[in-house]
Amino acid sequence: MSVKLTYFNLRGRGEIIRYLLKYGGIEFEDIRIPFEDWMQVKPTLPFGQLPIYEEHGKVSNQTAAIARYLAKKIKIAGTNDWEDLELDALVDTLHDLLQKVSNFYHTKDQQHRTELEKAVLNETIPFYLARFEEIAKKNFGFLAFGRLTWADFFFVSVIEVVDGMTGKDSLQSYPNLQTVMSNVIDLSVIKEWRKERPTDLSIRCIRPNL
Structure with missing residues (x-):
């Protein structure tokens, strides 16, 4: 699949991106990193943080920047x-x-x-x-x-x-x-996603700087 989102098995900072992808009808691979694998994965990331968005082999980080990009793509950004x-x-x-x-x-x-x-x-x-x-x-x-x-x-x-x-x-x-x-x-597509999305881990599992 040409679009991938890598985050933890949490909503957190990754869920805004999932919402936009779902709303925009963009198929994506929802990659969820187990906490026990985090210290091995962290050094491989551009700035050692998640989420990571990949599209056609290109990789970007930063939640708001990714969300802004997707918003423009699916026409829910500003008009000027x-x-x-x-x-x-x-x-x-x-x-x-x-x-x-x-x-x-x-x-x-x-x-x-x-x-x-x-x-x-x-x-x-x-x-x-x-x-x-x-x-x-x-x-x-x-x-x-x-x-x-x-x-x-x-x-x-x-x-x-x-x-x-x-x-x-x-x-x-x-x-x-x-x-x-x-x-x-x-929204029908968001309502469907909220029903089918994986069970969120307890918020108590969230670590700083994710």
Whole structure:
């Protein structure tokens, strides 16, 4: 198969790419690296990180860059340079949210972890989601332009990880963001993928810098 995605048997940073490939009807080989093989695989990768995307023998890394490329390919990117800038800003902001939650999640010192968890649940997540909620309200249940874009898919994949790390339903108080979520996961091809995709390993298995 000419298209391959290599990641762990997790949703994590790989799922946005799987979503876009499925939505775009692009057949791909879904390669999932067992954790026990990771230290052997890591040195063979361009920057020692996953996911890795391969197309016709060409290889690329970096989740957002791969997702942006696929979005253009399947026509859910911006229609001009400014729209692309808006989408990039949304995605980068979502990445900021994910990184802050990840910092809490991977902290080993229990006292510091407890402090970070409180800040993440009471300050960080509400700060970001309240602003995204207003954006979604203005865009009729999407994150931009009143239509489906790759930022919506990125949002869904980030919230899945955030909820897994916190053990909470992050969107419970945000009806417009719930609509963003529904506008992605209720797509027939995405709904089918979510039913058939392999069982995700516990979020507790995620390691830093994957």
